[in-house]
Amino acid sequence: MxxxxxxxxxxxxxxxxxxxxxxxxxxxxxxxxxxxxxxxxxxxxxxxxxxxxxxxxxxxxxxxxxxxxxxxxxxxxxxxxxxxxxxxxxxxxxxxxxxxxxxxxTDGAGYVQSLLTETGVNLEQTRVLLLGAGGAAKAIAIYLIKNGCTSVTIANRTEQKAETLANHIRHYANAKNRQETNGPLTSLQVDVLSWTFLEQQGVTDYQLIINTTPVGMWPHVEQTPLALQGLKPGTVVSDIVYNPLCTAFLNNAKQLGATVHQGLxxxxxxxxxxxxxxxxxxxxxxxxxxxxxxxxxxxxx
CATH class of the missing domain: 3.40.50.10860 (Leucine Dehydrogenase, chain A, domain 1)
Structure with a gap:
């Protein structure tokens, strides 16, 4: 060829x-x-x-x-x-x-293909916590919804940016639902949490936690976006950073009994x-x- x-x-x-x-x-x-x-x-x-x-x-x-x-x-x-x-x-x-x-x-499709292949998570029964509200977060959120996810909570250090993303997701999901069923969408829940509140509340309520920020990327490999306070064993913790392959965030999650999904x-x-x-x-x-x-x-x- x-x-x-x-x-x-x-x-x-x-x-x-x-x-x-x-x-x-x-x-x-x-x-x-x-x-x-x-x-x-x-x-x-x-x-x-x-x-x-x-x-x-x-x-x-x-x-x-x-x-x-x-x-x-x-x-x-x-x-x-x-x-x-x-x-x-x-x-x-x-x-x-x-x-x-x-x-x-191609970010969203690539992410979800990797997630489903490597973890087998059932998105229709999964409450997702999305860390970050940039371009990668947009793509991933849209594809999570395309694949059946109905509960997404967004946390970002700039809360207004998280609100903007939440509104974007709702608009997309409603338009998609009208196109497919000619009616309003009632099942999707999209929430926004302040970073401070999330750190205080912990992550007990979520079955899938996704870091879409660059925190922990080489050369700042010691950094983590969030302390995983209250993490339940078996929770899927995912990081889109691939260099290093296993970030400090994922290493912490693994020590707490999580199933980790790497960015590679x-x-x-x-x-x-x-x-x-x-x-x-x-x-x-x-x-x-x-x-x-x-x-x-x-x-x-």
Whole structure:
């Protein structure tokens, strides 16, 4: 298998040095014999408009987008895929054959695919606590609801941002329900907690706790987003941070008897979905997983 011409892809992030997307995608291109290259671009928020405009000028065929650009990039694009529009955040941009920049979001689908595959949790019977209210939280919340979840509580250090996300989720769920049943949605419960109240109350009431913040990401590996006060054994505790593979947050949860769900699966699956959008080919999942594990100095054993 081989592409007909050399093509450039990349990642917009700030900072960008921690990301393993370049090594993962370049190894996947190599495995399929594609003459493509994936490059990390450190783009500061104030430079994002110029960087996006440069995609067309330079003929860059596609980029991934991560912190802090997933929401900021939306108004700079020519078109949004319906899922990205519903989420309100983008993690993948493709330069179409018509020369238009089209935004997609593979975060939510990648996360839920990983969660269900690795934990088998029944989302229809699960009360979820979502830590954070950024672009990743938006994508994950939307896909949790798409897969049957009816109870989501959002906690964010800026409470107004959590309220905004809660309203976004309610609007999405109601629109989806009207489309499917021609009636209002009555079963979904979306709550917001202040961070201070959550720390005082503890996490007893939840069966799935998801950290969508970057707290604990390399190099600040000793940090945790929340003390898991009152955690019940058997609770699924999930972290979308994949570097380190097992964060301090997950290590604490494991010591308290939780079932932990690491961020590597989401990273691989969202990357595979982006790879398909970039190239039209199915991604070599095993190859991608192996190269990321190697970079993290781990083995799959």
């Amino acid at each position: 081989s592409g007909s011409e050399k093509q450039l892809f990349g990642l917009f992030a700030h900072p960008v040095g921690h990301s393993l997307s370049p090594v993962m995608h370049n190894r996947a291109f190599q495995a399929l014999g594609l003459p493509y290259h994936y490059h990390p671009f450190d783009v500061s928020p104030q430079d994002l408009p110029e960087a996006v405009a440069g995609l067309k000028a330079l003929g860059i065929k596609g980029i991934n987008v991560t912190i802090p650009h997933k929401e900021r990039i939306v108004p700079l694009l020519d078109e949004l895929d319906p899922e990205a529009k519903a989420i309100g955040a983008v993690n993948t941009v493709v330069l179409s054959k018509q020369g238009r920049l089209v935004g997609y979001n 699966g989401m990273f691989i699956y969202q990357g595979a979905l982006a790879f398909k959008l970039f190239t039209g080919y199915d991604a070599p999942l095993d190859v991608m997983r192996q190269v990321v594990l190697k970079q993290l100095n781990l083995s799959s054993a």
